Amino acid sequence: MKVIVLGGDGFCGWPCAVNLAEQNHDVIIVDNLSRRKIDIDLEVESLTPISSITERLSAWEETGGKPMRFLNMDISKQYQKLLNLLIDEKPDSVIHFAEQRAAPYSMKSSFTKRYTVDNNVNGTHNLLAAIVESNLDIHVVHLGTMGVYGYGSHRGATIPEGYLKVEVPQPDGSRFEEEILHPASPGSVYHMTKTLDQLLFLYYNKNDLVRITDLHQGIVWGTNTEATLKDPRLTNRFDYDGDYGTVLNRFLMQAAIGYPLSVHGTGGQTRAFIHIKDSVKCVQLALENPPKSGERVKIFNQMTESHQVGELAKKVASLTGADINYLPNPRNEAVENDLIVDNKCFIELGLNPTTLDNGLLEEVVEVAKKYSNRCDLNRIPCVSSWTKKQAEAIKTN
Numbered sequence: 001m002k003v004i005v006l007g008g009d010g011f012c013g014w015p016c017a018v019n020l021a022e023q024n025h026d027v028i029i030v031d032n033l034s035r036r037k038i039d040i041d042l043e044v045e046s047l048t049p050i051s052s053i054t055e056r057l058s059a060w061e062e063t064g065g066k067p068m069r070f071l072n073m074d075i076s077k078q079y080q081k082l083l084n085l086l087i088d089e090k091p092d093s094v095i096h097f098a099e100q101r102a103a104p105y106s107m108k109s110s111f112t113k114r115y116t117v118d119n120n121v122n123g124t125h126n127l128l129a130a131i132v133e134s135n136l137d138i139h140v141v142h143l144g145t146m147g148v149y150g151y152g153s154h155r156g157a158t159i160p161e162g163y164l165k166v167e168v169p170q171p172d173g174s175r176f177e178e179e180i181l182h183p184a185s186p187g188s189v190y191h192m193t194k195t196l197d198q199l200l201f202l203y204y205n206k207n208d209l210v211r212i213t214d215l216h217q218g219i220v221w222g223t224n225t226e227a228t229l230k231d232p233r234l235t236n237r238f239d240y241d242g243d244y245g246t247v248l249n250r251f252l253m254q255a256a257i258g259y260p261l262s263v264h265g266t267g268g269q270t271r272a273f274i275h276i277k278d279s280v281k282c283v284q285l286a287l288e289n290p291p292k293s294g295e296r297v298k299i300f301n302q303m304t305e306s307h308q309v310g311e312l313a314k315k316v317a318s319l320t321g322a323d324i325n326y327l328p329n330p331r332n333e334a335v336e337n338d339l340i341v342d343n344k345c346f347i348e349l350g351l352n353p354t355t356l357d358n359g360l361l362e363e364v365v366e367v368a369k370k371y372s373n374r375c376d377l378n379r380i381p382c383v384s385s386w387t388k389k390q391a392e393a394i395k396t397n
């Protein structure tokens with residue numbers, strides 16, 4: 001297959017691109033390198049030293065990997081360039097990772113809120129409009145988030161894969177059953193952009209029969225895959241800072257340097273998780289199992305385990321001896337929530353999950369401890385707050 005990977009220089013996109021090249025697909029990476037530029041603005045770097053995209057690509061070829069091409073393009077601003085690319089290359093599929101993905105960054109200021117909405121919503125819409133304009137039957141695989149369902153109480157109900165069966169009452173008292181998109185309940189401006197993406201997909205699928213798979217992914221943990229371990233220049237990024245670091249990787253890095261684990265509030269928040277190796281595998285499975293022409297948007301819950309944040313901290317602490325620090329929560333989120341998720345689509349397609357129990361310690365030793373000297377302690381605290389009241393609480397803590 002010929003595959004364009006939008007956002008293929010990022011944390012999920014890079015190992016995914018490498019994996020697809022390893023499966024002998026013809027891969028073109030498109031990225032505007034905005035993630036690297038945001039690191040410069042925030043004065044922080046990936047815990048792992050990452051090579052430039054040019055070095056990454058030549059290292060990949062030197063290790064015997066199938067060559068990949070790279071194009072520097074902003075998909076939210078360069079519509080004509082994107083359309084020309086589709087027309088010239090006629091890809092079978094486009095995988096869309098190219099969004100601003102950090103909730104805390106999206107809540108930092110009115111600038112970052114507007115940037116996140118402009119970048120994510122325009123990027124997704126440009127892609128869909130360009131596919132229609134190209135007259136090509138291209139399968140879009142999009143990386144969405146479990147956060148579209150929201151983290152309030154689901155009252156013990158299992159979260160379905162995208163669609164909810166509802167009974168609609170009729171004037172004559174009868175009822176008919178239909179399936180609707182699960183109601184959206186975003187918890188940040190970033191998560192809100194993903195719920196807007198869902199509507200764009202619903203519309204373009206209904207109106208133009210664009211074939212789309214939307215992957216509602218949980219929090220990704222871990223760093224490398226077998227392919228990115230082949231050469232140090234292929235190493236994946238590891239974000240640990242208060243804006244881009246996600247909770248489990250942050251805890252692993254904190255444990256490695258003897259920094260108390262930063263639990264927000266009581267730690268009662270339950271979230272879905274998936275290892276980067278499984279994320280890569282799921283994207284490959286989604287690519288190889290596209291929806292048929294005329295089929296509605298295919299939605300998969302791309303996660304393998306759910307855990308409470310406080311329980312995760314205790315698990316990491318018991319493995320490493322780290323202390324736990326319960327901090328005022330900078331986010332406006334439920335103190336506690338349940339989360340039962342249906343993920344049978346990927347399991348039925350053959351996913352064999354990497355569990356926390358067999359990967360945690362290895363990650364602490366192999367990555368977090370190894371690169372602990374690169375960590376800037378000043379960048380660990382989460383200082384981006386959801387409301388002004390929370391900003392005050394953090395300042396006085």
Ligand code: NAD
Nearest residue numbers: 007009010011012032033034035074075098101143217220
């Ligand atoms: P990332 O920031 O590391 O990678 C995104 C890449 O897209 C970056 O290389 C960035 O430069 C590029 N990009 C952003 N806007 C662009 C634009 N307008 N044009 C071209 N390139 C652009 O993020 P990630 O962690 O790899 O996440 C990838 C996708 O997966 C995101 O859409 C995110 O919402 C989703 N996701 C990530 C996680 C996670 O835990 N990391 C979990 C669930 C879903």
Ligand code: USQ
Nearest residue numbers: 101102103145146147217218219246247262263264269309
């Ligand atoms: N948290 C802590 N301590 C920390 C950091 C976070 O307790 O040091 C808590 C947060 O308050 C939150 C939970 O951990 O309750 C998850 O936070 P996170 O930063 O790990 O994840 P989140 O902001 O939800 O975003 C990440 C990715 C995003 C993706 C999402 C999937 O950055 O791209 O969409 O995970 S999901 O969580 O399923 O919505």
